[in-house]
Amino acid sequence: MQTLNIIGCGRVGKTLAHLWHARQVVQIQDVLTTSPASAAQATAFIGAGHAVHKLSQMRPADLWMVAVPDRQIAASAGAMAQALAGLAPAMAFHCSGALDSSTLAPLHECGWQVASAHCILSFASPATAVQQFAGTPCGIEGETAASARLQPVFAAIGARCFALEADKKVLYHAAAVFATNFLPVLQSVAEDLWRDSGVPPELLPQLRAALLRNAVDNLLALGPAGALTGPAARGDTDLVNRQAQAVAQWNATAGNAYRALSELASRLARAAPADSPASPLKP
Numbered sequence: 001m002q003t004l005n006i007i008g009c010g011r012v013g014k015t016l017a018h019l020w021h022a023r024q025v026v027q028i029q030d031v032l033t034t035s036p037a038s039a040a041q042a043t044a045f046i047g048a049g050h051a052v053h054k055l056s057q058m059r060p061a062d063l064w065m066v067a068v069p070d071r072q073i074a075a076s077a078g079a080m081a082q083a084l085a086g087l088a089p090a091m092a093f094h095c096s097g098a099l100d101s102s103t104l105a106p107l108h109e110c111g112w113q114v115a116s117a118h119c120i121l122s123f124a125s126p127a128t129a130v131q132q133f134a135g136t137p138c139g140i141e142g143e144t145a146a147s148a149r150l151q152p153v154f155a156a157i158g159a160r161c162f163a164l165e166a167d168k169k170v171l172y173h174a175a176a177v178f179a180t181n182f183l184p185v186l187q188s189v190a191e192d193l194w195r196d197s198g199v200p201p202e203l204l205p206q207l208r209a210a211l212l213r214n215a216v217d218n219l220l221a222l223g224p225a226g227a228l229t230g231p232a233a234r235g236d237t238d239l240v241n242r243q244a245q246a247v248a249q250w251n252a253t254a255g256n257a258y259r260a261l262s263e264l265a266s267r268l269a270r271a272a273p274a275d276s277p278a279s280p281l282k283p
């Protein structure tokens with residue numbers, strides 16, 4: 001069985017290592033975090049592995065997972081290249097969605113194979129994520145040989161792996177921002193507007209629940225074009241302009257967002273089939 005060392009073992013590291021250990025996919029070896037206490041907590045959650053306090057204590061391993069926060073990946077790779085110079089080059093991968101494997105360049109320059117593997121799941125809590133993981137799409141990017149080596153390791157715990165190109169990763173990750181991160185932002189703007197236009201605050205939770213549930217149900221049933229409604233989708237340019245002006249007076253940034261999103265909504269409606277509720281051709 002291949003051995004795995006882990007540098008950074010928080011939400012993602014704990015979840016993946018727990019699954020790999022439970023399925024006996026790799027042998028979890030040494031685990032390094034920012035403190036002995038958190039490393040020990042990680043090995044306890046995984047049910048395997050040896051907590052270490054510094055890079056120089058880590059034994060040789062076939063695979064090294066660098067699951068530190070994105071802003072720490074390059075520095076970790078640099079520190080590994082220095083501290084592990086005495087070990088035979090192995091394979092390292094990180095788990096970022098936005099960064100590609102060139103972030104591990106200091107290791108690549110020392111002869112290591114490098115890759116990245118981004119699982120599209122919100123790892124809010126490792127205990128929950130291990131239950132949710134099966135079927136998670138996982139974008140793998142890196143050298144061909146490294147990607148080929150990594151793919152079965154993720155597939156063995158139920159990931160649905162697909163290939164990602166390095167120069168597309170920023171756009172790919174921006175998609176996830178559109179799909180999830182902007183939703184609370186839009187909701188927050190809507191609730192501020194409702195408050196400022198006189199909707200009783202006690203009704204806001206009900207409005208939030210009803211409209212979100214309705215939108216998600218429609219999206220899941222009909223897809224984005226089929227679920228689209230509203231003035232831009234109907235081609236009501238006059239109302240779009242009046243609303244954009246009113247929102248811009250209320251808040252200039254929200255006004256710009258309203259105009260940009262209305263333009264995207266019009267495009268989506270134009271692309272929708274004629275019998276779809278979003279189509280401007282529908283009576």
Ligand SMILES: NC(=O)c1ccc[n+]([C@@H]2O[C@H](COP(=O)([O-])OP(=O)(O)OC[C@H]3O[C@@H](n4cnc5c(N)ncnc54)[C@H](OP(=O)(O)O)[C@@H]3O)[C@@H](O)[C@H]2O)c1
Pocket residue numbers: 007008009010011012013032033034035038039067068069070072076094095096097118119120121122123124
């Ligand atoms: N969270 C998600 O939903 C998600 C989803 C997909 C991909 N990712 C990616 O997965 C990676 C890890 O994210 P995460 O959410 O698991 O982060 P996290 O929960 O914050 O865990 C980060 C881990 O790195 C350790 N760490 C930080 N700096 C370190 C250093 N210099 N040396 C060694 N260990 C260090 C932390 O130590 P302590 O435990 O001592 O704090 C912690 O164990 C990121 O690249 C992220 O973009 C995250």
